[in-house]
Amino acid sequence: MNGIIIAFLVTLVGCINLDFYKFGRGEFHSWFKGQLNNLKWGVPVAAIVAYIYMPALLFPDIITPIGIMLAINCLVTIIKPMKIQKVIIVDQKQKPDFARFKLPITVLVILLIVLVSAPIVPLFQTKTLHELPNAVVSNEKINPIDISHIRQVPIEFAYWKADKVIGDLGYKVQVGQISIQLINDHLYWVAPLELGNFWKWLRFKTSPGFVMVDAEDPEAKVERIDDLELNYMNSAFFQKNIYRHVYQKYPFYRLSEFTFELDDEKNPKWVVSAVKPTVWFTGEQVLGVIIVDPVTGEMEFHQKIPKWVDRVIPEKLSEEYNYWFGAYINGFWNTKFSQKDMHVPTTSNGIIDVFAVRGPDGMYWFTGHTSPSAADKSLMGYSMMNTQTGEFVYYSNVSGYYNEDAAVSNANSKVSNFQGYWGAQPIFYNLFGELTWVVPILSSNSKLQRIALVHAETGYVVVEEILSDSLVEYKQWLQEKGVSIEAGTDEDAGYQTVEGxxxxxxxxxxxxxNNDEHMFKINLENNEARITKENDQVKIKYIESDKTIIDAKEFDNLEFEFE
Structure with missing residues (x-):
């Protein structure tokens, strides 16, 4: 049966005539008449609740729509007889009869208790909430990142680039909610093209497609796919609204997050996280995902997740898991008094902020953990939570390292002489064996201008126009400080080699x-450089740059074999 119809019928239970006082007096006809009167207001209210609110039909969520109806019902049951009795008392000087109000008042009290209990009950279940993520604590470092897959494009720049390609479609669509995902082992920002408003939806009915912004290469061209007819979207109305469409078939789950994803063939899909509460109204656990074709509307529930799906664990749930794991390590009262061993996820503008990063085997939710003190700008640890499997690892070996805010602050001070430049969301990587923040530097219009690397332990900052330049300068600094580059990291990171x-x-x-777009500046202290002449075969190691003159890091004249 259609989920909205079921929700309507369940909600309608709340408008049952509570004036059972009449039953005790044998006034059955009067009670049924009152029930019909209740249905006059109950049917439209229940229809609105079912169609607009679309409550999850599971416990305890179902209490909410029934409770709304019961609250209205109680007030009607109490107020209407009071008006009638007031007339009777004035005319006939009788004492008011309050017996008929016992049931509705009792129901109101129960509803109030449920309302108050929603935030209170979890406070007595903090041990359960703390253990819910099944966190593993590690003293290791995260695995080194392949530098060719470093995320350089922050979300602000991704929106900026996506907006630029809307062009001739701007009269009807706008860039929808953008999300980062792995497509064929490459990071992209993907956003649906959403219809602007109700009138545009009424006229055009479907979305033409989506946009893909390369998250690893800031210079890559944005892909705009605009030859589709996407019917089921966030911006659609009535039965074509994606939430309502899914709810009609799957009303017995909480539909927690709708993510627009592409499979490995770049076919668009909606991935919907289906969850259930385990601690009263909170403590959610993911049961599976519902994958929806936005063109045809076909959908299927999956407990075994397809490999291409990135977002199974909702972002909000990851934020809650991180908070419960760190804050409730010694229970609720510890958060208010001694705060022993307590740590909390770092925040951005006062809000817990997790962000998706590339990990060793897929996408992960990352966030730093710091002490409860608002003034603390250092890390106590950080977490990586697999966005598909939910595997949660807390790394505790970074006490005193710079957290996100501190890293961005250091990067901002490095570009303070450029008006309007600011550091966007930093990403945490293991570079050359050292934990490092990669901070994209944007201008006031959100265009990428620089890439900063911030050494997480010391706060040292390197800023260059392109990532490869920053990597080389950063590695040189590490080596000057006596840091040995770990085995398995790329010794030639940022360098290119040319022969000719x-x-x-x-x-x-x-x-x-074979490379006449550049002039290479060589070091004449190199003996081979001093005897080089035209038509000699040489090999040059350098850092790729848009500049005409590039410094040669290494020079080898292949005509000679000097030791």
């Missing part, structure tokens, strides 16, 4: 036949 014949040489400048 010398086309032109003038003092310390060389142009190659």
């Amino acid at each position: 014949k010398v086309k032109r040489i003038n003092n310390d400048l060389i142009v190659l036949e």
Whole structure:
């Protein structure tokens, strides 16, 4: 049966005539008449609740719509007879009869208790909430990142780039909620093209497609796919609204998060997290996902998650898991008094902020953990939660390291001479064996201008226009400080090598036949450089740059074999 119809019928239970006082007096006809009167207001209210609110039909969520109806019902049951009795008392000087009010008043008290209990009950279940993430505590470092997969494009720049390609479609669509995901082992920001408002939906009915912004390459062209007809969208109305469409078939779950994802063939899908509460109204656990085709509306529930799906664990649930794990380590009262061993997720503008990053085997929710003190800008640890499996690892080996706010603050101070420049959301990586914040630097219009690398332990900052330059300077700094580059990391990170014949040489400048867009500046203290002439075969190691003149990091004249 349609979920909205079931919700309507269940909600309608709340408008049962509570004036059972009449039953005790044998006034059955009067009671049924009162029930019909209740249905006059109950049917439209229940229809609105079912169609607009769409409550999850599971316990205790179902209490809410029934409770709304019962609260209205109680007030009607109490107020209407009081008006009648007031007339009777004035005319006939009788004492008021309050017996008929016992049941509705009792129901109101019960509803009030349920309302008050919603935030209170979990406070007596903090041990359960703390254990819910099944966290593993580790003293290891996260695995080193492949530098070719570092996320350089922050969400603000992704929106900026996506907006630029709307172009001729701007009269009817806008960029929808953008999310980051792995597609064929590459990071992209993906957003549906949503219809702007009700009138545009009424006219155009369907969305033409979506946009893909490369999250690893800031220079990559944005892909706009606009030859589709997406019917089921957030911006659609009535039966084509994606939430209502899914709810009609799956009303017995909490539909927690709707993410627009692409499968490995870049076919668009809606991925919906289906969850249930385990601690009264909270303590959610994911039961599976519902995958919906936005073109046809076909949908299927999956407990065994397809490999291409990234977002199974909702972002909000990850935030809650991190808070429960860190804050409730010694129970609720510990959070108010001694705060022993307590740590909490770091916040952005006072709000817990987890963000999706690439991990060793998929996407992870990352957040730092700090002490409860609002003034603390250092880490006590950090967590990585697999967005598909929910595997939760807390890394505790970073006490005193710079947290997100501190890293961004240091990066901002490095570009303070550039008006309007600011650090966007930092991403935490293991670079060359050292824990490092990668901070994209944006201008006031959210365009990417620089990439900053912040050493998490010391706060040292390197800022360059492109990532490869920052990587090379950062690695040089580490080596100067005596930090040995860990085995398994890329020694040549940021460098490129070219071989070719010398086309032109003038003092310390060389142009190659197969790379004449650059002039390479060589070090003349190198003996091979000093005897090099035109048509010699050489090999040059350098950092890719948009500049015309590039410094050669290493130079080798292949015509000679000097030791």
